[in-house]
């Protein structure tokens with residue numbers, strides 16, 4: 001298909017999508033099936049803000065794609081409609097804003113105080129935020145979404161400030177909502193921060209396949225023309241996502257990708273086969289992304305396995321891989337890590353599903369571990385070759 005044809009097909013009225021945007025991850029739907037409980041609980045916790053008293057801080061956790069962000073935004077939107085300007089709401093994504101400075105600057109900005117992107121001391125930003133807030137004489141509800149990213153990158157200073165800020169405010173009050181999908185996150189927190197952040201706790205359980213079906217049906221009714229989905233499409237997307245910890249984002253992503261593929265093909269309906277293609281595409285992207293984000297020595301170990309397999313080596317052992325790894329590391333002028341560490345790295349790669357390590361018995365010679373790639377060479381190439389250093393390594397070693 002030429003580019004012109006492709007663009008024309010998209011520009012022409014879609015036969016499949018009524019409104020594709022309704023399937024995008026940022027869209028907050030007007031209904032959230034199977035989250036009535038969480039919506040109600042969060043609303044109850046925050047409602048006192050309407051009467052001018054400070055709501056308890058809330059800590060929200062649950063696995064990825066369980067609706068934490070969607071529910072929080074939904075409740076905040078409803079509440080701010082009711083509150084008009086009596087309550088100040090501020091939502092900060094801490095994956096994008098992962099330093100104390102940036103979080104405080106975002107909060108100050110939501111009060112209309114301008115803060116330069118860099119240049120001030122963090123304590124100065126804090127002071128400006130504090131005085132801006134107190135001048136407003138309001139309740140402020142602050143959401144720190146994906147807060148684990150902030151704490152891992154910059155520690156819990158901001159949380160400490162924000163959980164104690166009420167002691168320094170005279171005419172305003174602040175409540176904090178912390179959201180995370182990292183269940184071990186609270187272990188990183190100072191005990192005092194932890195107890196004040198967790199005044200209330202909300203847990204989001206994973207969705208079951210049935211629940212995901214309802215979620216998909218509701219979104220599909222807004223996004224697609226009637227009758228364009230073959231009957232098995234939604235149950236399939238739901239079943240696949242239910243196996244992946246009940247992740248609604250994955251379910252929606254599958255549905256969107258499947259429909260995109262159907263549209264690209266010029267098909268009239270989305271079918272099971274489109275879902276299967278979408279699944280493959282997503283799996284591939286996940287592996288490539290995982291590889292891209294790996295630290296140097298993990299990449300080098302993976303590169304060693306990759307090169308050995310490309311040379312046709314069979315039954316790879318930790319020892320063989322280690323020798324190759326040392327050879328590559330030396331060639332690149334990098335200090336190699338120990339064989340013990342390489343053995344751990346191989347286990348990590350096994351856990352991530354990128355290699356497969358199997359213990360086989362050698363009879364009276366004991367047992368050994370046999371390692372092979374469980375991802376295509378192409379995926380590995382794609383993941384590694386984003387990294388210029390690795391690209392150089394591949395060049396050098398395959399010359």
Ligand SMILES: Nc1ncnc2c1ncn2[C@@H]1O[C@H](COP(=O)(O)OP(=O)(O)OP(=O)(O)O)[C@@H](O)[C@H]1O
Pocket residue numbers: 024025026027028029031032033034035062063064065066067068069070071146180181215248249252
């Ligand atoms: N009950 C629901 N009804 C409709 N859509 C939902 C529901 N729950 C989640 N979604 C949708 O699924 C996607 C993922 O949900 P959300 O972003 O809220 O997950 P999350 O729990 O915040 O995940 P993460 O921990 O990865 O941030 C979003 O597009 C959201 O709109």
Ligand SMILES: [Mg+2]
Pocket residue numbers: 068069070145146
């Ligand atoms: Mg989220």
